[in-house]
Amino acid sequence: MKPLIDRGTAARAKACCAAAYGSDVVALLLGDSYHPGGLALTRRLATRLNPRAGQRVLDVASGRGTTALTLAAEYGVEVTGVDLSDSNVALASAAAQAAGLAGQVRFQVGDAERLGADASWFDAVVCECALCTFPDKPTAVGELARVLKPGGRVGITDVTADPDRLPPQLTGLGAWIACVADARPLHEYAALLAAAGLRVTHTERHDQAITAMVDQIEARLTLVRMTARKRAEALGLDFDRAPAVLAATRAAIAEGVLGYALLVADKPGHVADKPGHVADKPGSVYGEEWGQHIPEETSNGPDESRSAGGAGAAAVRWGGPRVEPGGRAGQ
């Protein structure tokens, strides 16, 4: 895999991204939609992962905690959020407290490339809009795979980019766009997961999500210009340059150079039979229940193929004799 920029630059981008996501200006522009696709895409990813109540989930690059809190509230899972930024961790912890989820969700400062967790500790791992910023992607993905239990699933949503064709203006819009400088095409993300020993079971393109985010950034730029122009300029926003940068971004999306994607992979091996415990007894083999491991790429239609994860997970959850398609219990 050919790196777009050298390690030093990438490392700076990562630090810059973490700082950007922690910064007031980025929060101002991104608002509640902390990543393309927003909560709707997070929920779609969660449906694919379908964790059971009480299971342990890791959120890598947890930002201000929205994904972690949503998973905890809607699935009853225990979530550990890891983020590079101190201020994000503080804000996310406060949000967990405010939501009454402090007992279920904790946030800590940490680096995706050096996760402190034990091997095979988490039932599921999510990483939204962050892998693109990690300078050493093979190491980071290896870490995700290491801390995941056999049979566990990893869900990723991320910016996709064709690095050779990114327009030069995109390095201009503050810090956010710099984060996409090390994004990869979808097939490279899939290859990264495979190289870490994970099996990619599902991918989807969601390019419209990034268009919507550009629209949102544009609207917030307008709002800020209308209400707090001077203060925003003091923080580094360049209102005069923004239209050209936004236009270049839209063009890149339209040409397929820039996009957004969802990937789900699982870790081969035995499935845990109880929440919170590493599988130590023979159980059903996850991979066989899925039947096939060839990644199927689907378009980003709103509701297609939601049931696939549910059916597989249901068979695991109940643990009894599996019902074959013909309706008879397995022999």
Place this chain on the structure above:
Amino acid sequence: MTVVEPVGSGGAIGGVPMESRSEDERFRGVLKRDRDEVFVEYTKSICPVCKTVVDGQVNIRDGKVYLRKRCREHDWFEALVYGDAQMYLDSARFNKPGTIPLTFQTQVRDGCPSDCGLCPEHKQHACLGIIEVNTGCNLDCPICFADSGHQPDGYSISVEQCAAMLDAFVASEGEAEVVMFSGGEPTIHKHILDFVDLAQARPIKAVNVNTNGIRLASDRRFVAALGDRNRVPGRAVNIYLQFDGFDERTHLEIRGRDLREVKRRALDNCAEAGLTVTLVAAIERGLNDHELGAIIEYGLAHPAVRSVSFQPVTHSGRHVEFDPLTRLTNSDIIHGIAAQRPQWFQASDFFPVPCCFPTCRSITYLLTEGIPGEADFGLAPIPRLLKVEDYLDYVTNRVMPDDTVREALEKLWSASAFMGTDTTAEKLAAAAAALDCADACGINLPEAIAHLTDRAFMIVVQDFQDPYTLNVKQLMKCCVEEITPDGRLIPFCAYNSVGYREQVREHMSGSSVADVVPNAAQLQPLLTSSPYGSKIARASAGRDGRGAVAPDATNVGRRIR
């Protein structure tokens, strides 16, 4: 006048004799065909000609949504009801539980839509009550759903009747949000200011005057009198100004007169009197559907205008000949707005209104600054700043979002939302507060946020049903009601389509009134003109001697043997 053949009738095997030996041979190579449409709903509607209640079916064909129905006497009818099938289906989750009104005015006897209203089976209270104060008008527009004009045999309500109608509204609503005075032309009623006073003396927060603007353009004392009433604490008076576009042809074909100068003067007088105006545009395909963007832009620039309401021409009452299969729908208007001002809008900026049926009305709000065309002009649709779907999706959301924000958006995305009312201003402020990221980002916008509502602008897209498109499913959750002199609250689209308007006019005027039939291209051989310029069925008499409004011919209540 048959507009469609029942799909799949007859077919490949029709008439094949049952000779068992040669069956294999006969059917070899004979393929069953697929229908060219997806059947999505079964409902009830009415025959556009005789108003008999009939079974209806909603189908999706070529990415568009159609309502089809058959009358035993008048055969098949079909009309386009939504131009974008994906938007139609996506809207379903923006639907909320209705609120039960304090009283019902009628009983369930024959079922919807024959028992209006409101009957106890109605699913929603009245967000907006309409009082038509007269049938007379100082215009004779070629397009008028109320069939009004310079007519010798109409009616106008008395002060006592108005008071009783307002009382019926309050009895049903308790504290009501908005009553709209309409007509006819309400500003030519000699008691119109008394009517406003009657409404303001009751627990009704806002009055809307629905007008063509002729009196507003010429009678500044009248405008000032409305302005005075708009300053009564806790009570608002707003103007709902008919405003269809800027081309001379638009005015001549919709209004029969070039009213461009009249509209300009009316708006300037309203601004001077401190009145808030909604521009209300009736949009007809091929006539003024190219003026959507220009109307918004004009509204954004005028100090009196705070909202625009686009309404595809309702093919009830009087209107020009049209084709029900290519009529304009909400999604056509929304896509048109996005196409005409792509720098400002996209279709996803509009969200369905959950209080009525979500396919009836869509709304967006904008925060704006400056005047379009000038250097510092800024415009931001609120749905790009706040995830509206997280709050207004009552069906698939599993986690209750912030109550304050949801309640605010609920009121803003409703039929009672009008710019210029206290409620809408309060709820805009609450929504704007959610845009502030003081907690999260340090740049808080306190003083700016406080004034954001002064910069808010509302765009409404509302498709009223007509005798072709009437779907009882939507009617049962309608939240815009006509208040009748006998104290009923009749859903607006039932009033216009099912025969209630004719019933009330006949009762009030003493003159026989025939049921109005849509001026559809397919119905021309059946039609003749009514005295008011609308179309009625040939050989049609008044309502005399006929039975109930909308007798029922749906396939219920009978056994097959």
